Amino acid sequence: GAGVSQSPSNKVTEKGKDVELRCDPISGHTALYWYRQSLGQGLEFLIYFQGNSAPDKSGLPSDRFSAERTGGSVSTLTIQRTQQEDSAVYLCASSLVAKREAEQYFGPGTRLTVT
């Protein structure tokens, strides 16, 4: 079946512009996660959704970052007034349920470059 998809795969934007990153999870997965990864580094947790609700927003780096999920499916991560330090690969994952031992299925990521 179809895996997690993300769009765009690459995004180059100018400093100060807003960007929207999209994630389509695996059908039927109730939990959805966003992470950020700098080149060759570990993943930094941003936010997760259980259904359309975000119980844990603690990882969002600043108030320029926001995310929403609609219909228990597609999620959008929005970064306003982008800065150069926002440049990274943004990864989305989904899991059947939001349990600590649940397997997360990751998308290929969106590579964001802020010039």
Place this chain on the structure above:
Amino acid sequence: TQLLEQSPQFLSIQEGENLTVYCNSSSVFSSLQWYRQEPGEGPVLLVTVVTGGEVKKLKRLTFQFGDARKDSSLHITAAQPGDTGLYLCAGNQFYFGTGTSLTVIP
């Protein structure tokens, strides 16, 4: 923030050699997962361990969860070029380690 430190950060070995990657923290985790990530792709789950002292084997890979559930190790026997990638540990699902980049030279 629950930090997970991985060591070594980089590892380059010859095909056929054995290696161990470590994942350490001062925090206790109820679960710990290991993922492997290849360039341009998202991480793929290798194993989940939930019990202190637990050992799991996946072909040539052996995973161990520390008795105190603060650390874990991944041992690869007779490494192959297909094992090349970034190995990541993750505690309680969200907290990822710093990563170990493994290169196996044919």
